[in-house]
Amino acid sequence: MLTSLSIKNYALIQSVQLRFDKGFTVITGETGAGKSILLGALGLITGKRADMSSAGDATQKCIVEGVFHIEGYQLHPFFKKHDLDYENATIVRREILPSGKSRAFINDTPVTLAQLTILGSKLVDIHSQNKTLQVVENDFQFEMIDTFSDNLKLLGQYKESFKAWKLSQSELKELLERKKQAQLEYDYQSFLFTELDEASLKEGEYESLEEELNTLSNADEIMQQLATAVQNISLDESGAIDQLTAARASLSRLNNYGAQYTAIYEQLNSALLELEDIGASLSEMSDAVDADPLTLERLNNRMQLLHSLLKKHQVATVEELIDIRNNLDNDLQDIAGVDDKIQALEDKIKTQHNKASTVAAKLHNERATAAPHLKSLVEKLLIELGMPNAQFQVSLATQEDLHASGNDVLEFLFSANKGSELKPLGKGASGGELSRVMLALKSVLSKHKQLPTLIFDEIDTGVSGDIAVKMGGILKKMGRTMQLISITHLPQIAGQGASHFKVYKKDTEERTQTFIEQLDEDARIVEIAAMLGGNQQSQAAIDHAKNLLN
The missing domain is CATH 3.40.50.300 (P-loop containing nucleotide triphosphate hydrolases)
Structure with a gap:
């Protein structure tokens, strides 16, 4: 208020x-x-x-x-x-x-x-006068009949069911579009997946392969240098091991002359043992170097495949290729399972539609019961408003399709004259008649619903x-x-x-x-008298004004 x-x-x-x-x-x-x-x-x-x-x-x-x-x-x-x-x-x-x-x-x-x-x-x-056109709008007419029918709780249940049904329909439309798009891309995605899957990619493979190729590409140089190193520390007379062995023998004769000689002897002995291990390792490394051209060709082919895949998918690492392979696998599985999702959603939509239709049928019955009573009240008020021959009717029919207010096709029909054909309110009533119909409807509505402050211009x-x-x-x-x-x-x-x-x-x-x-009261008498008789206010106008106020 x-x-x-x-x-x-x-x-x-x-x-x-x-x-x-x-x-x-x-x-x-x-x-x-x-x-x-x-x-x-x-x-x-x-x-x-x-x-x-x-x-x-x-x-x-x-x-x-x-x-x-x-x-x-x-x-x-x-x-x-x-x-x-x-x-x-x-x-x-x-x-x-x-x-x-x-x-x-x-x-x-x-x-x-x-x-x-x-x-x-x-x-x-x-x-x-312009706002009176609201009375011909379908939303207002549904609000009118539902408020008069005390349907608002039932209508709320319907709108909730209808909203859930429409949401599922939107989800189905989106899913079907995704399926259509996925089917267009399926063959290409399948090819990409097969290519990556058959490549048998492994994490860290690129770095390992790079190291192997570096070794094989320089096999001759590596074997030559390893052979020289082995020769220099070997047991030959000129080798480091032979020289250190002789030095160890000399120091062993000094062990009885002091602890310091014993300590240095032990250090030299440890160094000699470690050098012997190094020599053995170098020999093993030399034997392990594979200069086989077929192995080199195989590794080069593998590296070329990795480079090709990295360039094709515009990524920098094999790990990223593995992620792409896994994502493609998931996408292909989703495409394969989309029909099941569509079927499940269609079943859900059918259930939701049945639920909404059941509530819509209840709404229709309530509206159909209330319609004759609304007709009677409105026509009674229209008679009071100087339209004794006015006919008002609530036309109510059902359709298969659901909409935001149910499955009813609702229309207020009106005729101002006896014997005239009832027409939709917007076509069968003049501006003044619409105003009176609106007043009649608002009068009925005010008894069933708390309305906001209502202002009539x-x-x-x-x-x-x-x-x-x-x-x-x-x-x-x-x-x-x-x-x-x-x-x-x-x-x-x-x-x-x-x-x-x-x-x-x-x-x-x-x-x-x-x-x-x-x-105040006196001023109202003067104002209403002026409205009755103009500025020249006669006693008759004043008396008439008092009578209207009383």
Whole structure:
């Protein structure tokens, strides 16, 4: 419920502070006085786009702030989702800066325009002549019949099932596309895998092969140098071993002359033993060198294969080739198993479709039961609104395909005249008739659902006399269960408001300004008398105004 509205530097309004009560509020004023400015200001705090041309003084900031009592609106999830502080008295503010930039705040926390729009749609519902076209929209008609049928819980179950079914359908579409693409690439991927698999790649192979090739490529040089080394340390008379053996024999004769001679003897003996081991190792290494050209050719061929594979797959190591081989193997296995996945998903989709269809059938039955009652209530209200021959019907049929609201094909049909063919509401009703149908539907809806603040902008266009009185009565009844604000030019409606605001323009020394003030009882008599008889207010007009207020 809107409890207060503050407007500063917006259009012709310099500064206005308004307080609103629950129930039915009327707003009146001469044509051009600025009633649309009030709607524009409300539009700003409910998410309408703005520019600096909205400001009265372009050098000053424009501020519109509304306070809403939101207890019972079930808005906690919205505040939690957007990390906003929840307050029963929630403050919504919009600022337009001289630079032209716009800022929005919810409880003093900056928010995006999208967030403000979401909240605004749950707080205020503005109906102008253009907005009345909402009544012909299929989403509104489904909302109307489901709210009237008390179907919202069942509808929630359906939407959950429908969403799961659609998600699985998307997954199946993606899987089929992947299969199609995979089949196009399967032969090539299979060739790549076979090539890598038959190569029998091993980790560390490249480095080992490189070392072997280096050895074989220099086999003659290696054998020659090893042979020379063996000869130099061999047991020949000129070899190092023979020379060290003679030195060891000389030192052995000194062992009895002191410990120091014994120690040096031991060191030399150890060196001689190690040298003998080295000689044996060199001989083994020399024997192991393979200068076989066939072996060299085999290793060169292997290295060329590795180089070819590395270049082909644009990687630097054999380990990366092994990873590619393993990934190709996994991909090929996935392709081989995709049919099983598709079958499993198709079975899941069938089960989900059956579940959603079952709930859709229940929805249809509930709607079909409620449709005649809704028809009766709407036609009764249309009679009160001066349309005694109006016919209203809820056309409901089923189709095979599921959609977001079930499998019903729903359409509101209407005819204003006796004997005329019922047509879809958007084709069979004029603008004024649509306004009355919308009012009738909203009146019914208000008894079944807590509606946001409902604002009617001259919904009474084309209405007068006794019909206007009855329309005012309907608005007054709606005001017993909700907050309703009507901008009207009809005294018969203005007289039935629980509170009354007047919008007027006044010339000051500097500029023309729009003012809005709440009228007391006496001021209401004067205003309604003026609406009845113009500026020349007769006693009859005043008496008539008092009668309307009573």
